[in-house]
Amino acid sequence: MAERTRFRALVLLAAMALVAVSCGARFPRTTTTAGAPTANAEGEPLAVAEGGGAAPGSDTTIAGASGAAAGSPAGGGATRSKSSAAAGAAATPGAVDPGPTTGVTASTIKLGYLLPLSGAAPVPSNFEQGANVYWKYINDKGGINGRKVEVVIKDTKSSAQVGKDQAKFLIEQAKVFAVVVLDRLENQQAIGEYLDSRKVPNIEIQTPANLKQDQTWTFGVTIDHAVQGKLIADYFGKVLKAAKVAVVYENTPALSPGVNAFKSEIGKLGAEVTYSAAIDGQENDFASEARALSTSGATAAWLYMAPTPAAKLANQAFAAGYHPVWFANSISWGFDLVFSVAPTALAGARAFSPWLPLSDPRTNTYKQAYQSQTGQTPDDLGIVGWGVGSIAGAGLQNAGKNLGQNGFRAAMQSLKFAPDIWAPLSFGPGVREGANVVAVLKEQGGHWALERDFTAAF
Numbered sequence: 001m002a003e004r005t006r007f008r009a010l011v012l013l014a015a016m017a018l019v020a021v022s023c024g025a026r027f028p029r030t031t032t033t034a035g036a037p038t039a040n041a042e043g044e045p046l047a048v049a050e051g052g053g054a055a056p057g058s059d060t061t062i063a064g065a066s067g068a069a070a071g072s073p074a075g076g077g078a079t080r081s082k083s084s085a086a087a088g089a090a091a092t093p094g095a096v097d098p099g100p101t102t103g104v105t106a107s108t109i110k111l112g113y114l115l116p117l118s119g120a121a122p123v124p125s126n127f128e129q130g131a132n133v134y135w136k137y138i139n140d141k142g143g144i145n146g147r148k149v150e151v152v153i154k155d156t157k158s159s160a161q162v163g164k165d166q167a168k169f170l171i172e173q174a175k176v177f178a179v180v181v182l183d184r185l186e187n188q189q190a191i192g193e194y195l196d197s198r199k200v201p202n203i204e205i206q207t208p209a210n211l212k213q214d215q216t217w218t219f220g221v222t223i224d225h226a227v228q229g230k231l232i233a234d235y236f237g238k239v240l241k242a243a244k245v246a247v248v249y250e251n252t253p254a255l256s257p258g259v260n261a262f263k264s265e266i267g268k269l270g271a272e273v274t275y276s277a278a279i280d281g282q283e284n285d286f287a288s289e290a291r292a293l294s295t296s297g298a299t300a301a302w303l304y305m306a307p308t309p310a311a312k313l314a315n316q317a318f319a320a321g322y323h324p325v326w327f328a329n330s331i332s333w334g335f336d337l338v339f340s341v342a343p344t345a346l347a348g349a350r351a352f353s354p355w356l357p358l359s360d361p362r363t364n365t366y367k368q369a370y371q372s373q374t375g376q377t378p379d380d381l382g383i384v385g386w387g388v389g390s391i392a393g394a395g396l397q398n399a400g401k402n403l404g405q406n407g408f409r410a411a412m413q414s415l416k417f418a419p420d421i422w423a424p425l426s427f428g429p430g431v432r433e434g435a436n437v438v439a440v441l442k443e444q445g446g447h448w449a450l451e452r453d454f455t456a457a458f
Helices: 002-015 082-091 127-140 160-174 185-197 225-239 253-268 287-294 307-319 361-374 382-399 405-413
Strands: 065-067 108-115 148-155 178-181 202-204 218-220 244-250 272-279 300-304 325-328 350-353 415-417 438-444 447-455
Touching: 108 160, 127 148, 127 361, 127 382, 148 160, 160 178, 160 185, 178 185, 178 382, 185 202, 185 218, 185 253, 202 382, 225 253, 225 300, 225 325, 225 350, 225 438, 244 253, 244 287, 253 272, 253 300, 272 287, 287 307, 300 307, 307 325, 350 447, 361 382, 382 405, 382 415, 405 415
Parallel strands: 108 148, 108 178, 178 202, 202 218, 244 272, 244 300, 300 325, 325 350
Antiparallel strands: 065 415, 350 438, 438 447
């Protein structure tokens, strides 16, 4: 049984070969969470009929969501009544014309998802569960302001160009209202820029360093990579008290801002980066890096990479007699599954995370819904889909019943939202990187446990 579990973990980790923060939810290609297909077997969209859905006037209040005009502080999480939620929602987007209503009917809202289902860095199918569970949970309660949410998924094939082509399909043929994007960081940046040029609201699960100021239709829901690099250095120096540290990262230019910010801050703290190296994440042999790390004297090492190379490198370093405090950045290898492959080598590891661990009681709603709908034991892979769904849902709710793309953008731009399991978000004028805080997780008995709640400083 143990060998079977280990084999399953190896297969899933191999599928999770995404750079740094590139994991997300996967949806069935032709299925909608409202229970009706939006595309045929060839991926062509089907017409969505008017009518049906929730009864007029029924809606779902998403706890903790508000617009800036409602006066909620950043990260505020108090549950509000439907009347107060509606008042806060109407205040911000009401100042602008709602704009195009593409993808919106009297009873439905159609969202697009761009995910790498195939190619060099596919997401595992486990991710689809959390997102589907979330939207069914919301739809069963009446949807968003009386409308059920449907999703259309397209495969980026881990390619920026394919991703842009699929974005064009979602806009021009599937006619979606907004798009959620997850891919390798460099691919996601290119896709986000294309969607922004088409004036389509898009939620980026990864947040690149220094999101362009004129990219006003794009909203990042995880920590900026450069901000994160500095924060990791602060954690190493101020919390772990490490005088010698290391960073090993996948060789893509998109990760350079994070690495550079880390090194700069380490120097300011009076510590030393004794080993730094770029790797090819598709390789299997990291013996030379393991040996170099073991002689570097580093007591803490940041593995800025996908789960598969992180587990391989840690195992090979352990075999060489080296076991520092290994560190995972936000949405990289901070999943319980990694401990099935490197249980001893990664013992005592730490991670920054935009979500809470399964052991935290704030994940109970997710776990109960997951168990009820699927009959399966919930895992932390599904948290990504649930968490990002809740963010999109909060923006849709705050845009109000007179829903349009301009109004949704305005609602997102002023969103102050404390999701149940995700980092608190605080957008504002000129601020579209809303989650520059992280939870700190620590390995405990082969699972991630909460060491420190969401924070922006140490």
